[in-house]
Amino acid sequence: MRKVLLLILLSAATAVPVxxxxxxxxxxxxQPRGDSDIYSQNxxxxxxxxxxLNDFGGTVGYDHFLGNYVNVGASFSFYESxxxxxxxxxxxxxxxxxxxxxxxxxxxxxxxxxxxxxxxxASIIPYFGGGFGFxxxxxxxxxxxxxxxxxxxxxxxxxxxxxxxDPGFHVEAGVFIPVxxxxxxxxxxxxxxxxxxxxxxxxDPAFEPIDLSGTQFSxxxxxxx
Numbered sequence: 001m002r003k004v005l006l007l008i009l010l011s012a013a014t015a016v017p018v019x020x021x022x023x024x025x026x027x028x029x030x031q032p033r034g035d036s037d038i039y040s041q042n043x044x045x046x047x048x049x050x051x052x053l054n055d056f057g058g059t060v061g062y063d064h065f066l067g068n069y070v071n072v073g074a075s076f077s078f079y080e081s082x083x084x085x086x087x088x089x090x091x092x093x094x095x096x097x098x099x100x101x102x103x104x105x106x107x108x109x110x111x112x113x114x115x116x117x118x119x120x121x122a123s124i125i126p127y128f129g130g131g132f133g134f135x136x137x138x139x140x141x142x143x144x145x146x147x148x149x150x151x152x153x154x155x156x157x158x159x160x161x162x163x164x165x166d167p168g169f170h171v172e173a174g175v176f177i178p179v180x181x182x183x184x185x186x187x188x189x190x191x192x193x194x195x196x197x198x199x200x201x202x203x204d205p206a207f208e209p210i211d212l213s214g215t216q217f218s219x220x221x222x223x224x225x
Contacts, residue, residue, distance in 0.1 A: 021225060022071075026059040026188060028218025030079045032104060036211035038139075038198065042102065045146070046085040053104050055081035057216060063114065068121065071114040071129075077216075080105040090146050090153060098155060100143025106212065107136040108192060110170055125176040125184070130169065135194040135212050138163040160202035166212065168194025176222055184222040191215045 034050030042048040061075030082103035090098055110133030116125055141160045146153050174188030195209040 021062060021064045021073075022184075022222045023225075024059070024061045024063065024073075024075070024186065024220060024222045026061075026186070026218035026220035028057060028059070028188075028216050028220075030055055030057040030081075030106075030216045031214055032081075032106075033211055033213040033215070035213070036195070037208050038203065038210050041207075042085065045089065045149070046087050046100075048083065048085040048102060052083035052085075053081045053102070055079065057106075059216075059218060059220075061112075063222075065120070068119045069116050071116070071127070072112070073114070074109070074111045077106070077108045077110070079107075079214075079216075084143075087144075087146055089149070090155075092155070098144045098146065100141055100145065103138070103140045103142075105138040106214070108168075108170075109134050109136070110192075112170070112172070114172075116176075123178070125178070126174070127176065128171075128173040130171040132167065132169045133192075134165050135168045135192070135196075136163075136165045137194075137196055137210075137212055139198070139210055162196070162199040162202060162210070164196040166194050166196040168192055168212065182224045184224065185219070186222045187219045189215070189217050 031054045039050050057079030059075050059077040061073055063071040063073035065071055082101055084099055084101050087098040110131055112129055112131035114127045114129035116127045139162050144155050144157050147156060148154055170190055170192035172188055172190040174186055176184040176186050178184040194212040196212055197209050198207050
């Protein structure tokens, strides 16, 4: 009986990794996709290009180890960028440019599942996975706007603002490179898909939902415990 109990204990010990979870800290480069008409309109009327909002962001997450081949976890990310654009068709009477600032902020809260096909004991540990989440966002334009562009145009100064918290999903792939029993270097690529409605009080009600999708390429550290 003692031998049976000992074998059961040894089997359980080898089935579960020494570490039970990890805290991950990543810093990377975010590229909004910008596939909606609010972006297209700005590209048509101003010097704006979607890649003007490319910028750096960070992620902090927790993974719980389910055996040697699967992690489940959650993460919090933050990204914000802004750019100043100039109207390409109009200027003030004194020749001064007509300018405004465009700002986008994203705070994804995501749950994820990661699959480690080679297991957690390899010297290089690739993974892939995905999940769902809520994407908290703000989109803002501040400055001078042209109205009645086709006839008797006028310039107004103001702010157009929208925010929301909308559902979405993501897919990801990356690699862990252990440098000790409790720490690993990691690199990751992630794509997320989400969209949100613009506030008709500040934007043309005819605008379609704003595209909140994007990609992030990150590197960082994973602390195992």
